[in-house]
Amino acid sequence: MLVRLTSLIIKELLQFFRDKSLLIFVLYLFTGDLYIAANGIDLTLKNARFYVLDESLSLNSKELISRFQPPTFNFQGYLIDEKMIEKILSEDKAVAVIVIPKDFDENLKNGKGNQIALYVNGSETSVGYLFAGYASEIVTKFALEYRKKELGKNLPIIELKQRVLYNQNTDSNIFMSITELFSVITLLILILPASAIIREKTNGNLEMIMISPISITEFMISKIIAMNIVIITGVVLSSILILNLLLKIPLNSNFFNFIILTILYVFTSSGLSMFIASLSNNMLQVSQITIIVLMPILYLSGSWTPFESMPYIFQKLTYLSPLKYYLEGSFSVILKGLGFDFVYKYMLMILALGIPIFASGAYFLKKRI
Amino acid sequence: MNTHKMKTIFIKEIKELKRDKISRIMVFLLPVVILLVFGYGMALDVEKIPFSILDEDNTFTSREISYKFINNYRYYTFKGYVKKQSEGIELIDRNRIRMLLVIPNGFEKDLKNGRGSSIQIIEDGVFPYRASISKTYSNIIINKFNIEKLENKNIIELFIDLRIRYWFNEEMRQKNVTASGVLLVVLFISPAIFASLLIVKEKELGSIYNIWTSSISKKEFLLAKQSVAVMISFLNYFILFAMIMVLFKTPFKGSFILFTISSFIYILVSTSLGILISTFVKTQVSAVVATSIICIIPSILYSGYLTPISSMTNEAFIVAHLFPNYYYFNIIKMSFLKGFNLNIFIKNIIILMFFYLFFISISIARFRKYQC
Numbered sequence: 001m002l003v004r005l006t007s008l009i010i011k012e013l014l015q016f017f018r019d020k021s022l023l024i025f026v027l028y029l030f031t032g033d034l035y036i037a038a039n040g041i042d043l044t045l046k047n048a049r050f051y052v053l054d055e056s057l058s059l060n061s062k063e064l065i066s067r068f069q070p071p072t073f074n075f076q077g078y079l080i081d082e083k084m085i086e087k088i089l090s091e092d093k094a095v096a097v098i099v100i101p102k103d104f105d106e107n108l109k110n111g112k113g114n115q116i117a118l119y120v121n122g123s124e125t126s127v128g129y130l131f132a133g134y135a136s137e138i139v140t141k142f143a144l145e146y147r148k149k150e151l152g153k154n155l156p157i158i159e160l161k162q163r164v165l166y167n168q169n170t171d172s173n174i175f176m177s178i179t180e181l182f183s184v185i186t187l188l189i190l191i192l193p194a195s196a197i198i199r200e201k202t203n204g205n206l207e208m209i210m211i212s213p214i215s216i217t218e219f220m221i222s223k224i225i226a227m228n229i230v231i232i233t234g235v236v237l238s239s240i241l242i243l244n245l246l247l248k249i250p251l252n253s254n255f256f257n258f259i260i261l262t263i264l265y266v267f268t269s270s271g272l273s274m275f276i277a278s279l280s281n282n283m284l285q286v287s288q289i290t291i292i293v294l295m296p297i298l299y300l301s302g303s304w305t306p307f308e309s310m311p312y313i314f315q316k317l318t319y320l321s322p323l324k325y326y327l328e329g330s331f332s333v334i335l336k337g338l339g340f341d342f343v344y345k346y347m348l349m350i351l352a353l354g355i356p357i358f359a360s361g362a363y364f365l366k367k368r369i
Numbered sequence: 370m371n372t373h374k375m376k377t378i379f380i381k382e383i384k385e386l387k388r389d390k391i392s393r394i395m396v397f398l399l400p401v402v403i404l405l406v407f408g409y410g411m412a413l414d415v416e417k418i419p420f421s422i423l424d425e426d427n428t429f430t431s432r433e434i435s436y437k438f439i440n441n442y443r444y445y446t447f448k449g450y451v452k453k454q455s456e457g458i459e460l461i462d463r464n465r466i467r468m469l470l471v472i473p474n475g476f477e478k479d480l481k482n483g484r485g486s487s488i489q490i491i492e493d494g495v496f497p498y499r500a501s502i503s504k505t506y507s508n509i510i511i512n513k514f515n516i517e518k519l520e521n522k523n524i525i526e527l528f529i530d531l532r533i534r535y536w537f538n539e540e541m542r543q544k545n546v547t548a549s550g551v552l553l554v555v556l557f558i559s560p561a562i563f564a565s566l567l568i569v570k571e572k573e574l575g576s577i578y579n580i581w582t583s584s585i586s587k588k589e590f591l592l593a594k595q596s597v598a599v600m601i602s603f604l605n606y607f608i609l610f611a612m613i614m615v616l617f618k619t620p621f622k623g624s625f626i627l628f629t630i631s632s633f634i635y636i637l638v639s640t641s642l643g644i645l646i647s648t649f650v651k652t653q654v655s656a657v658v659a660t661s662i663i664c665i666i667p668s669i670l671y672s673g674y675l676t677p678i679s680s681m682t683n684e685a686f687i688v689a690h691l692f693p694n695y696y697y698f699n700i701i702k703m704s705f706l707k708g709f710n711l712n713i714f715i716k717n718i719i720i721l722m723f724f725y726l727f728f729i730s731i732s733i734a735r736f737r738k739y740q741c
Contacts (some may be wrong), residue, residue, distance in 0.1 A: 024656035025662055036666060042676060043498040047597075049679045075679075089536050090700075090707050092679055114529045123702050124677040125546045126498070132533045133505030143529040155519065156480050158434070159487040162504055162512045163463060170501045187661070195654035202574065232445045241656065275405035280391065283573075283653035284566050286616030290657075292402050299410040306499055308417040308467075311409075317523025329463055331495050336462060 004214055012196060012226035030234040035243045037180035038173040045072050045130040049094040053079040059104035060146070063100070067138050082354045089121045094130050096120045104340060148288065166335050173332055174247050178334060180304045182327055185231060185262070186297060190290045192227040194277040197365070198286050206369065216369055220362060224270045228263075235262050243293040249334060257343050258333045264347055265326040268354030274361035278368040302329050322357070325349040370592075372587045379595035382567065386601075387735045396521050396563065400605045400614065407554065408617055411547040415502040417446045420468035420611065421457050424450060428477035437510050440469060444506045457491065467493045468503055537706040548617035549705040550674045552609060556602060556632060558664045559638045562657055564598035564643030569656040572647075576721045588733050591644055595729075598640040599633075606632050623704030627714060634721045635697045639664070641728035648735040667692035674698060693724040 017023055049312065050073060054061050068075060075092060079085065085097045099117040106116040118135055120128045148155050197220070200206050209219055215310055236259070242247045272293060280286045299305065301323035307315060319323050329346030332338040386393050422435050434656055439447040448466050451457040457469035471489040479486035490507050492500040535541045569590075571577040580590055606629070643660055650656045669675060671685070672694035681689060689695050696717040703710060 013693060019652050019655055021650040025655060025659045029658075029662060034667070036670065038572070044501045047680045047682070048677075079515070090710070091713075092673065092677065092702075094679055095677055096638060099438060108529070116529060116531050118531055119531045120533060120541075121677075122535035122541055123546055123706050124673075125543045126675055127677055127680065128535060128538075129541060130501065131536075133502075133509065136531045136533070137505070139507045139529055139531045143420065154484050156478065156483050156522075157485050157515045157519070159485055159512055160508055161487050161489040162492065162507075163489060164492045164494040164500050165458070166498055166505075170494060170497040172497045175473050175495065188658075191654065195657075199652070199654070213499070238553065252411055259595065282389070282392075283397065283570065283657065284389070284563075285391045285564065286654075287562055287657040288392065288399050291399060291661075292395075295402055295406040295410075299406050304410050306415055306418075306496065308419060332462070332464075335495050335603050338462060360405065 005218055005225075007228045008214065008218065008222035009229070012223055013229065014198075016192075016226070016230060026188065026230070026234065029188070029237040030181075033184060034177045034180050035246065038177035038242070038247065042172040042176070043126045044170050045127050045134060047071060047074045047129055048096070048127055049074045049076050050098060050131075051079050051085075051088055051094050051095060053074050053082065053085065053099045055102040056100050056104035060105050060108055060343060061100045063165065064100070064139070064142050067142060068098075068135075072134065081122055085119060089119065092121065092123070094121065095124055096135070098135070119190070157307055168224055174249065174335065175243060177247060178330065179327070179328055181235070182241075182301070182303065182323060182330075183298060185235065185266065185270060186323060187290070187294060188231050188234070189227070189266050190273050190276060190294055191225050191251050191286065192230065193270050193273040194280065194286050194290065195283060196223045196227060197274075197277040198280055198283060201369075202282055216366055217362075219369075220365060221256055224274070226267050227273075228270060231266055232259070232263060235259070243334070254333050254339060256336060257347075258330055261326055261329045261333070261343065261350070264350040264354060265322060268322045268350055268357055271354065271358035271361035274358075274365040278361070278364040289346065297321055297323050300324060303327055322353045325353075355358045370589055371585070375589050375593035375596070378585070378590065379597055382594065382597040386597075388575065396559075396601050396610065397605060400559050400609055402547075402557070402655060403555050404551045404609055404612055406645050407551045408544065408548040408613070409542075413513045414443065414543060415489075415499050416444055417442075418444060418468055418506075419446045419448045419466045420470060420497070421448050421466050422470045423452070423454055423457055423459060424472050425474045426472050428478040428500060431472045432466070434472065434511075434514060435470070437514055438507075441506075441510065444503075454491075461491070461493045467496075468507075472508075472580070474552060493526060494572045537702075544617050545619045545706060546674075546702075548613050549619050549701055550672075552606070552629040552632065552696065553672055553694055553701055554665075554668045555609060556606060556635055556697075557668045558661060559605070560598050560602035560636050560639040561643035561646070562660045563601065564595060564640040565647040565656045565660050566649040566653055567594045567598060569650060569653050572651060573653050587736050587738055591729070591733055591736060595637075595640050595644055598643065599636055602636045602640065603633060603731050606636065619705055621705055622707070623709045626702045627709075628700065631697065631714070631718055631721070633698045634718060634725065635693070638693045638697075638721055638728065641725055641732060645728050645732040645735070648732055648737075668694045672698045693721055696720045696724075 002050065026217050047070070050068065055063070065075065079097070087096050088097060097119045099119070101115060104114060116139060118132060120132050122128055144155060144157060200209065238257070244251050276286060276289045276293060278287055300318045300321035302318060307318060310318070325346045329343045332342050386396070422439070424435060426430050440446055449461065454471065460466045461469065469491040471491065473488070476486050476488065490504070492503055494500050538545050571580065614621065646663060647656060648662050650659055671689040671692050673689070678689050678695065679684065699717050700714060703713060
């Protein structure tokens with residue numbers, strides 16, 4: 001039996017490696033795609049372009065604008081006409097425009113009220129709100145410091161010191177590339193075993209298997225193991241190339257825990273893949289059902305929407321998502337550097353979900369074949 | 370071009386789809402599921418951040434500032450006091466809280482003596498976007514507190530007031546953009562996968578030999594297959610549009626007919642891209658994987674959907690202009706948020722048409738009616 005199983009696994013791997021275009025794309029997913037995610041998406045405020053319409057043209061207004069500094073902000077220049085504001089914002093040339101009134105300097109000196117207008121491009125979802133928040137922080141700080149200088153003594157104010165654990169500069173690239181890696185693993189583990197099984201079905205090879213001494217269980221298990229090998233190799237590859245060499249995450253003993261988490265997660269999700277295979281008759285169906293299963297898993301993992309802001313029912317449903325445990329466990333290992341005593345409970349949770357998912361997936365598939 | 374031959378292929382595909390019990394539902398269900406998950410799921414609003422307080426000072430002012438955070442139910446959820454900083458950090462490690470507010474010893478004394486005083490927030494940096502939003506919220510709370518105190522003591526009477534106005538999206542409802550932007554993603558990915566499978570399916574099963582030996586020309590064959598994908602996707606467009614308007618209550622400021630025309634052209638672009646991909650791959654699984662990778666990156670990353678095009682670095686800025694998605698997203702933003710502008714509309718439409726002609730002519734050139 002073991003011999004049969006190994007030769008089936010080898011056959012499956014050979015078949016995978018012969019499909020050149022698939023191989024190229026899977027390799028790309030584990031390397032280039034993660035690289036693009038690391039450098040492409042940054043939801044935090046970086047390099048935000050803005051223009052200023054400065055009617056006062058005073059030293060103080062210049063001083064205020066100079067506080068909007070890179071890398072967070074990117075000052076593009078002064079406007080001379082109010083009509084240009086609309087043109088700039090509607091053509092997405094900038095995230096915001098700041099308008100400083102004519103009497104800014106005098107009002108500031110006389111201690112009168114002062115109004116600065118900030119027009120934010122509301123069609124930029126992620127950064128619009130952050131821009132406004134940062135701007136109000138800068139303006140308040142400017143006003144307090146101006147008053148402090150004028151009075152010549154310290155003001156009884158509270159200063160907020162901030163410390164961000166594990167990621168001092170709130171850089172997105174490590175976070176983005178790891179979440180992208182999770183999406184890639186989930187996509188591949190759902191689609192590869194299912195398509196390997198369906199291919200035999202549509203090509204009519206299933207009848208040959210039936211009359212051969214291979215049992216259905218062996219047939220299924222060999223496909224699952226072969227695809228698990230492919231994916232885990234891919235994860236190791238991307239850990240070395242992208243996480244270690246590019247993002248400079250040390251691969252220490254904790255890293256071994258990440259690989260165990262990955263194996264458990266891949267095992268769990270191959271149960272879902274068998275379930276997809278049991279439902280489908282052709283590849284069109286496999287692709288459609290895969291996307292329908294994939295989307296909720298990604299959503300419920302909490303990598304897009306924070307757990308706390310989800311509707312109540314979804315919050316409860318997240319406990320059923322194996323990706324949630326995998327994601328939290330892996331972040332604890334990779335980003336926080338926590339050891340086995342912190343992550344063992346995530347491993348247990350994945351396993352607790354994995355056994356029933358795998359068993360029922362295998363049951364449904366066996367019934368269908 | 371022989372329309373009769375094309376019609377035969379078209380009818381054959383429709384019949385096949387009708388017979389396929391699962392797919393005939395799925396082709397319509399799939400875009401709806403993506404819309405629901407993206408529409409509800411891409412909520413970038415960060416709310417109800419769980420946090421704890423370490424109050425070493427334990428005075429009137431320290432409690433006053435604590436309550437400012439505790440009573441901010443919209444943005445913060447209070448999870449209790451901790452006694453030591455290490456205890457709070459362990460709670461962060463166990464994913465129980467995302468922020469720890471530390472009020473140091475002597476906080477009130479420093480403030481009363483007229484010196485400045487400081488408090489600290491410790492954020493969980495695993496989710497960078499959430500951490501920076503949370504920092505912004507804390508800053509706003511503290512700034513407000515400062516200004517109230519100073520005004521009470523008549524140290525500062527009038528202050529600089531920053532009047533913020535969100536253009537095109539007055540209440541800054543992120544759903545207005547995330548929901549309407551789903552059209553950008555869905556109408557790119559699912560038509561492309563569908564179109565590429567229509568052709569690769571024949572290649573993998575070997576029924577493509579029938580086509581090779583028949584008198585139908587390459588152009589007729591590909592355009593007939595494409596028209597099936599376009600028809601299904603165009604029906605999907607109407608379903609999705611209605612759902613976006615009803616479920617997510619987004620405003621619509623453009624002309625429906627012109628927007629429909631632009632969506633039709635966008636579907637032409639995506640289906641022809643699917644056909645182009647099908648000329649490179651031999652198996653259906655590689656067609657699905659390839660098409661989804663090739664489509665997801667430009668439609669989410671380089672379109673301006675999540676990150677502003679204007680904030681991109683130079684290379685990314687140029688790359689964004691090389692994909693069709695950016696131009697369709699301009700039309701979406703214009704129609705849903707910014708208000709209609711005929712000049713910009715025509716400019717974007719012409720570019721999309723160019724993409725279509727480019728993709729389809731390479732596909733026809735690359736498609737072979739013989740074994741390579």
